[in-house]
Amino acid sequence: MATAALGMQKLLQVGTKIVGVGRNYAAHAKELGNAVPKEPVLFLKPTSSYLDNGGTILIPHPLESLHHEVELAVVIGKKARDVPEASAMDYIGGLMRVPFRLCEIRSLVYGERDWDHMRYCFLSGYALALDMTAREIQASAKSAGLPWTVAKGQDTFTPISSIPNDLFANQNDLFAMNFVQLPKSAVPDPDNLELWLKVDDEIRQKGPTKDMIFKIPFLISYISAIMTLFEGDVILTGTPPGVSPVKAGQKVTAGITGLVDVQFNCEKRKRPGN
Numbered sequence: 001m002a003t004a005a006l007g008m009q010k011l012l013q014v015g016t017k018i019v020g021v022g023r024n025y026a027a028h029a030k031e032l033g034n035a036v037p038k039e040p041v042l043f044l045k046p047t048s049s050y051l052d053n054g055g056t057i058l059i060p061h062p063l064e065s066l067h068h069e070v071e072l073a074v075v076i077g078k079k080a081r082d083v084p085e086a087s088a089m090d091y092i093g094g095l096m097r098v099p100f101r102l103c104e105i106r107s108l109v110y111g112e113r114d115w116d117h118m119r120y121c122f123l124s125g126y127a128l129a130l131d132m133t134a135r136e137i138q139a140s141a142k143s144a145g146l147p148w149t150v151a152k153g154q155d156t157f158t159p160i161s162s163i164p165n166d167l168f169a170n171q172n173d174l175f176a177m178n179f180v181q182l183p184k185s186a187v188p189d190p191d192n193l194e195l196w197l198k199v200d201d202e203i204r205q206k207g208p209t210k211d212m213i214f215k216i217p218f219l220i221s222y223i224s225a226i227m228t229l230f231e232g233d234v235i236l237t238g239t240p241p242g243v244s245p246v247k248a249g250q251k252v253t254a255g256i257t258g259l260v261d262v263q264f265n266c267e268k269r270k271r272p273g274n
Helices: 003-014 026-031 085-091 100-110 135-143 216-226
Strands: 018-022 041-045 050-052 056-059 065-067 070-075 094-097 120-123 126-130 158-160 194-199 202-208 234-236 245-247 251-256 260-268
Touching: 056 065, 070 194, 070 216, 085 216, 126 234, 126 251, 126 260, 158 260, 216 234
Parallel strands: 018 234, 050 158, 056 260
Antiparallel strands: 018 041, 065 245, 070 126, 070 234, 094 120, 126 158, 194 202, 194 251, 251 260
8 A cells, every 4th residue: 555545544534623723823814804813713624625745736616726825734642622731732643543454454564463562653743734725715705604614625625744655664664654744753843933835936925833823732722622632633723924826737835944845736626527
């Protein structure tokens, strides 16, 4: 099984939801004509919207473009409910339970029988993600006081970084390979990262995570007081300014400076029946 396919399967099996945080960078809120929020603006995206690195973002009919939003994604490592802000970072990354069937497959690959050991594998703490948005649909929904699900939840609307094939090569462990790329140890200070995004060769977004209005510990605590977060759930922490349209035929490249980068092509989705 290909690494990317295994990672996608794992994230879909374990994660239950994607929690988006809107307007978490003041400059982005202002560029769209929105007030800077006094508390987090939350929305949900389905896990079916994930797209692995190198995939194709599909622009649905009749839209001609989507807006890109580059974000730091936080991956929850264990069940979180009513988490105090002081201990919130302890819930990022860690170990996750592997379905028993995957343990059986591993036994065939490596000849191992240590089931208790094999039922767990490493779950990274962070990823680079895009929150693709059908801005026209979102604007219409906002004006009518309706949710943003159709604008943000369609297939391929959450592109996310995937693991390089050689990251765990020395461990000879197929099941340590996971969909999201950055272990918690690789990001000692998530408030000191630079996010960037290019469309073709043009820089569109570039900004530091220190500009988040609501920091990660507060977000985890706040969200977990509203809904239980489970291992594999992902929080999209907001986007810096510079969001703009991307059209079919264009290439989107994005990253966290010095840590990870991703690349996606954009195409029009074929109409059903065509």
